[in-house]
Amino acid sequence: MGSIVIVGAGECGARAAFALREMGYDGKITLIGAEPHLPYERPPLSKDGLSGQLPPKYVADAERYRVAGIEVLTDTPVSAIDRTDKSVTLTDGTSIAYDRLLLATGARARTIAGTDDASRRIRTLRTHADAEEIRRELAPGRKLAIIGGGFIGLELAATARRLGAAVILIEGLTRILSRGVPEDIAAVVAARHRAEGVDLRCSAKIERIDADENCARVVLADGETVDADLVVIGIGAIPNTELAAAAGLAIDNGIAVDATLQTSDSDIYAAGDCCSFPLCHYGDRRVRLEAWRNAQDQGTLVAGNLLGAGEAIASVPWFWSDQYDLTLQIAGLAEGASTTVRRDLSDSAFILFHLDDTGRLLSASGIGPGNAVARDIRLAEMLIAAGKRPDPQALILPETKLKALLAA
Known part of the structure; x- marks a missing residue:
C-alpha cells in the first residue's frame, strides 16, 4: 500500500492529499502542519477574515479528512528529513516513515x-x-x-x-x-x-x-x-526551505524542482509557495509563485506525479486582488514584453495586453468593478497557454471576441 507524507498543511498540501484519494491511492496519507488549525485558505486573511472576525476558511472540515482516511497532525512542526531511512522526524522525536514525501512548507512573511x-x-x-x-x-x-x-x-x-x-x-x-x-x-x-x-x-x-x-x-x-x-x-515572503536545505536538497529561490515538481531526490517532491520551477510558456524560466491558484493547481498536479504520472506543469500564472469594489486580475508574466495595447471594456474597466517582439501574447492585466474583466482575462490565459500571436489591433477593439482569436 505504501505511505505518503505531506509536510505543510496549507492549501497546497491539503489539495494534494484529497487529490491522491480521488486518484485511487489507498495507502497511508499523513498531512503534517505546524499551525494549530486544520488547513485553511490564506487570501481571506487580508479581506473578510479581518472585517468579519470569522474563523479560518477551512479547505475541509475534520469529518471530511476522517472519511477520506487522511491523518492530519496539527501543531506539529517537523524538525528533520532523513533521506537514507526515508523518514521525517517531528520536534517531539517521533519518526514517520514515507515511501514518497511532499514538501508543501509554504512561505513566511519577510x-x-x-x-x-x-x-x-x-x-x-x-x-x-x-x-x-x-x-x-x-x-x-x-x-x-x-x-x-x-x-x-x-x-x-x-x-x-x-x-x-x-x-x-x-x-x-x-x-x-x-x-x-x-x-x-x-x-x-x-x-x-x-x-x-x-x-x-x-x-x-x-x-x-x-x-x-x-x-x-x-x-x-x-x-x-x-x-x-x-x-x-507587508514586504513580501520568504520560502520555507530550511528542512529541504538541511536534508541536502537543491535550493534555488525556493526548493528547486523540475517540471514535474520532483526535487533533486526522486522520492521527494515540492509544491506551492516553497518551490521554484521551470515555466514552459516562458522558455523554462525558473519562477516561484506565491498565489492561491498556483497552490491549488500544483497540489493536484503533484498528487498524480507522486503516483508516477510524470506530468509537467502547463498552467499559466494567474493572480487577483480585491480592493473596495475593484478587482484586479493578471494572467501570465509581462517580463520581456515589447508591445502593450489597451482594451477598454467600459468607463471603469480595461485590460492591458502585453506581447513580445514576435507578437506572442505574454500577459494580460485588467481592472474593473466586480467581475468586469474576469471573462476576458480567462480567455487571455487560454491564448497565452496556446502560444497565440493575436493581431494587436484586434485586441484593442472591445467588439473583438477573444474566443474567436483563440480558435483562429
Whole structure:
C-alpha cells in the first residue's frame, strides 16, 4: 500500500492529499502542519477574515479528512528529513516513515531587521493568528501604518478603511504594485485608495521602527515620523526551505524542482509557495509563485506525479486582488514584453495586453468593478497557454471576441 507524507498543511498540501484519494491511492496519507488549525485558505486573511472576525476558511472540515482516511497532525512542526531511512522526524522525536514525501512548507512573511520580536505593536500578516491580532486594532479612532504597497498591504488598507481605522501606507519605491502590475493599473488602485482616505507615501525610506506596549513610531530616512497604534509589515515572503536545505536538497529561490515538481531526490517532491520551477510558456524560466491558484493547481498536479504520472506543469500564472469594489486580475508574466495595447471594456474597466517582439501574447492585466474583466482575462490565459500571436489591433477593439482569436 505504501505511505505518503505531506509536510505543510496549507492549501497546497491539503489539495494534494484529497487529490491522491480521488486518484485511487489507498495507502497511508499523513498531512503534517505546524499551525494549530486544520488547513485553511490564506487570501481571506487580508479581506473578510479581518472585517468579519470569522474563523479560518477551512479547505475541509475534520469529518471530511476522517472519511477520506487522511491523518492530519496539527501543531506539529517537523524538525528533520532523513533521506537514507526515508523518514521525517517531528520536534517531539517521533519518526514517520514515507515511501514518497511532499514538501508543501509554504512561505513566511519577510520582516524588517530589528522588528521580529520588538513589540505586539509591530506585526506581519501571514497566519490566522496574525489576522486575529491585527483585527483588534481596526476600528474608528485607531491608526494603522502599513509598510509595503503590494497586494497584502493594499488589501489590508482597504479592509482597515472599511472598518473605520485611519491608514498610512509607506512604500519605498516610486509607486505601489511595482512587482508585476502595470503602471496604468497601479495608478487606478492608488487613486482609489486616496479617494477612500488612505495616506499613500511612496519613495519613503524607513530608518527604523520604534515601539512599546502602547504605540509604534516609524522613523523615515528624511527625519519625518509616523505614529500609529499598529504597524503591519507587508514586504513580501520568504520560502520555507530550511528542512529541504538541511536534508541536502537543491535550493534555488525556493526548493528547486523540475517540471514535474520532483526535487533533486526522486522520492521527494515540492509544491506551492516553497518551490521554484521551470515555466514552459516562458522558455523554462525558473519562477516561484506565491498565489492561491498556483497552490491549488500544483497540489493536484503533484498528487498524480507522486503516483508516477510524470506530468509537467502547463498552467499559466494567474493572480487577483480585491480592493473596495475593484478587482484586479493578471494572467501570465509581462517580463520581456515589447508591445502593450489597451482594451477598454467600459468607463471603469480595461485590460492591458502585453506581447513580445514576435507578437506572442505574454500577459494580460485588467481592472474593473466586480467581475468586469474576469471573462476576458480567462480567455487571455487560454491564448497565452496556446502560444497565440493575436493581431494587436484586434485586441484593442472591445467588439473583438477573444474566443474567436483563440480558435483562429
